[in-house]
Amino acid sequence: MKHKKNSTAKLNVLEVTHLTKNYREQKAVDDLSFAVSEGEILGLLGPNGSGKSTTINCILALLKYQQGEIRIFGEPMTPASYDLKRKIGVIFQEVAVFDELSVYDNIDFFCGLYITDAAERKAKVEKALQLVGLTKYRKYLPKQLSGGLLRRLNIACGIAHEPELIFLDEPTVAVDPQSRRRILDNIKKLRDQGATIVYTSHYMEEVEELCDRIIILDHGKIIASGTTAELKQLVKDRSVKQVVGPTLNDVFLELTGRELRD
Amino acid sequence: MFWQNFKYNLKLILRDRSLIFWTLAFPLIMALLFNLAFSNIENSEKFEPMAIAVVENAEWQKQEIFQKAFAALSAEGEEQLFHTEYLSETGAATALENEEITAYLEFQNGQPKITARENGINTTILKTVVERIGEQSQVVQEILRKNPAQLGELVRQEAPNLKDASRPHLSYTMVEYYTLIAMTCLYAGMISMTAVNRFLANMSLSGRRVAVSPTPKRWLILSGLSASYLVQVFGLALLFTFTIFGLKVDYGENFALVLLLSLVGCLAGTAFGVFVASSIRVSENAKTGLMIALSMFGCFLAGMMGITMKYVVDTNLPLLNQLNPANLITDGLYALYYYDVCERYWSNIITLVIITLVIICISIWNLRKEQYDNL
Numbered sequence: 001m002k003h004k005k006n007s008t009a010k011l012n013v014l015e016v017t018h019l020t021k022n023y024r025e026q027k028a029v030d031d032l033s034f035a036v037s038e039g040e041i042l043g044l045l046g047p048n049g050s051g052k053s054t055t056i057n058c059i060l061a062l063l064k065y066q067q068g069e070i071r072i073f074g075e076p077m078t079p080a081s082y083d084l085k086r087k088i089g090v091i092f093q094e095v096a097v098f099d100e101l102s103v104y105d106n107i108d109f110f111c112g113l114y115i116t117d118a119a120e121r122k123a124k125v126e127k128a129l130q131l132v133g134l135t136k137y138r139k140y141l142p143k144q145l146s147g148g149l150l151r152r153l154n155i156a157c158g159i160a161h162e163p164e165l166i167f168l169d170e171p172t173v174a175v176d177p178q179s180r181r182r183i184l185d186n187i188k189k190l191r192d193q194g195a196t197i198v199y200t201s202h203y204m205e206e207v208e209e210l211c212d213r214i215i216i217l218d219h220g221k222i223i224a225s226g227t228t229a230e231l232k233q234l235v236k237d238r239s240v241k242q243v244v245g246p247t248l249n250d251v252f253l254e255l256t257g258r259e260l261r262d
Numbered sequence: 263m264f265w266q267n268f269k270y271n272l273k274l275i276l277r278d279r280s281l282i283f284w285t286l287a288f289p290l291i292m293a294l295l296f297n298l299a300f301s302n303i304e305n306s307e308k309f310e311p312m313a314i315a316v317v318e319n320a321e322w323q324k325q326e327i328f329q330k331a332f333a334a335l336s337a338e339g340e341e342q343l344f345h346t347e348y349l350s351e352t353g354a355a356t357a358l359e360n361e362e363i364t365a366y367l368e369f370q371n372g373q374p375k376i377t378a379r380e381n382g383i384n385t386t387i388l389k390t391v392v393e394r395i396g397e398q399s400q401v402v403q404e405i406l407r408k409n410p411a412q413l414g415e416l417v418r419q420e421a422p423n424l425k426d427a428s429r430p431h432l433s434y435t436m437v438e439y440y441t442l443i444a445m446t447c448l449y450a451g452m453i454s455m456t457a458v459n460r461f462l463a464n465m466s467l468s469g470r471r472v473a474v475s476p477t478p479k480r481w482l483i484l485s486g487l488s489a490s491y492l493v494q495v496f497g498l499a500l501l502f503t504f505t506i507f508g509l510k511v512d513y514g515e516n517f518a519l520v521l522l523l524s525l526v527g528c529l530a531g532t533a534f535g536v537f538v539a540s541s542i543r544v545s546e547n548a549k550t551g552l553m554i555a556l557s558m559f560g561c562f563l564a565g566m567m568g569i570t571m572k573y574v575v576d577t578n579l580p581l582l583n584q585l586n587p588a589n590l591i592t593d594g595l596y597a598l599y600y601y602d603v604c605e606r607y608w609s610n611i612i613t614l615v616i617i618t619l620v621i622i623c624i625s626i627w628n629l630r631k632e633q634y635d636n637l
Contacts, residue, residue, distance in 0.1 A: 060474045061633060062473055085474060085475060094467050096467035096468050098274060101270065101274065105270065109267075110472075112263070112267070116263050157471065
């Protein structure tokens with residue numbers, strides 16, 4: 001990574017201001033504002049349909065939005081912000097690779113969209129293969145990989161070009177504990193190398209382990225934000241019944257409710 | 263960047279078995295079926311020269327163009343339309359009565375008159391020929407001066423009823439092969455459409471990953487288009503090899519120009535696929551259906567299911583066929599055959615190139631800064 005983590009300089013890598021996105025009449029994201037500083041891992045939590053993925057897709061300039069401003073590295077983010085896009089990596093919720101290409105070719109193709117120099121790209125692809133532990137599977141087709149290996153390939157495709165800002169949208173869904181451990185370790189490595197990360201997940205223990213700060217979204221709005229300790233204290237303070245040593249899961253359920261979501 | 267994307271586009275295309283079947287193998291199967299279906303019809307319906315007579319009187323002696331035209335049309339060989347006897351008026355009437363001839367032609371006061379036993383297809387053919395020679399005496403005169411053998415072609419080309427019933431080059435099969443070439447060219451659009459869909463965020467998950475990358479869409483489109491074109495050119499090469507060496511199809515003397523038109527047509531087909539992928543926001547299946555339907559409809563209007571359709575559209579809705587890539591390809595091939603290298607052939611090629619450039623520009627513009635309402 002180009003930027004080593006530096007605790008003295010905390011620039012805002014990402015700034016979202018008054019973001020509003022409607023799907024027809026329904027507000028998916030409602031006047032959302034937050035910032036992510038350099039080297040930080042921000043956890044975006046929320047029940048299904050709370051607006052996490054929509055927020056990320058708006059930030060990436062994939063979705064149109066009705067109102068608000070998005071700045072990355074201080075520059076406004078638009079579909080034609082090619083210099084900004086070069087610094088961004090995305091790991092989508094679903095595995096987004098080509099079934100017809102081998103593990104190596106998939107990483108090489110996506111990395112090639114960012115890195116034009118063949119020698120530099122080759123080195124980065126090898127590094128990514130190593131990072132996610134897929135070196136020996138390089139010639140495999142995606143259909144020959146297990147769910148956990150596929151998730152690791154998905155991550156490798158998103159980070160091979162060594163981005164400075166990474167969006168990870170539920171990267172550990174449906175993987176076994178061993179693969180999850182590996183993926184979490186990889187994310188820590190990326191952070192240690194200086195990357196700024198926006199991380200969404202439904203697994204509270206992951207968020208607690210990884211994230212420096214957490215934003216809890218519901219119905220497109222921020223309902224709470226802070227460090228894990230701050231959120232736990234918030235629940236302790238507002239709870240009618242005495243909650244003893246709440247976990248982040250308790251915090252989440254307390255804030256977003258216990259009724260089922262669509 | 264272009265070559266990297268081109269390489270992977272090529273890999274992706276070649277590993278898509280369904281796409282390869284429909285674009286490379288399907289035209290070969292169609293060619294084989296056409297050959298099996300139409301070769302027998304052709305043999306059984308091969309045109310036999312018609313026995314006629316011309317009344318050789320003083321009036322006939324004044325009709326220099328008709329004399330030369332009938333001599334050319336009665337000369338032995340593939341082009342022969344008539345067995346012509348030159349008789350007196352009585353002799354012609356007797357021959358008709360004895361059923362030695364189908365009809366006879368006589369000039370009275372400078373006007374041609376046809377007397378026939380009955381009004382059948384042969385009488386219609388003779389009437390059509392006489393009318394066309396009369397109407398286009400200047401053109402006929404020019405052809406007779408340069409290449410009398412082409413007169414039969416002109417007569418057949420101007421009289422659609424004759425087209426299906428006469429010589430091999432105007433057979434059902436040749437018409438089908440021409441439209442099959444057009445279909446193969448347009449099917450290139452299936453490949454390019456699939457290639458561009460892979461880069462669209464609303465079409466595929468991998469498309470989302472591509473859409474957030476810093477690679478401008480124009481490079482992705484151009485690399486997808488180039489890889490698709492290369493694959494379909496290979497498909498065309500297979501089709502030509504199979505039809506020429508396997509099915510013994512004769513594409514005439516200007517084969518290089520047949521190839522040139524096919525290559526340009528293939529480029530137009532490829533661009534058409536890019537246009538559908540980039541300009542129409544429906545599901546991938548709907549786009550595929552639309553591509554097949556438009557390609558087949560274009561070929562239908564160009565005469566794939568019967569040459570009469572092309573004639574009807576050319577006559578009543580000429581603009582439609584002037585903008586129909588399938589017709590521009592088949593029409594260019596007809597023109598090439600009838601007139602050698604002619605204005606119509608080059609005009610069709612230029613139109614195809616213009617259509618291609620316009621739709622590529624529109625496609626790039628459409629995708630330039632694309633954002634979606636939902637994904």
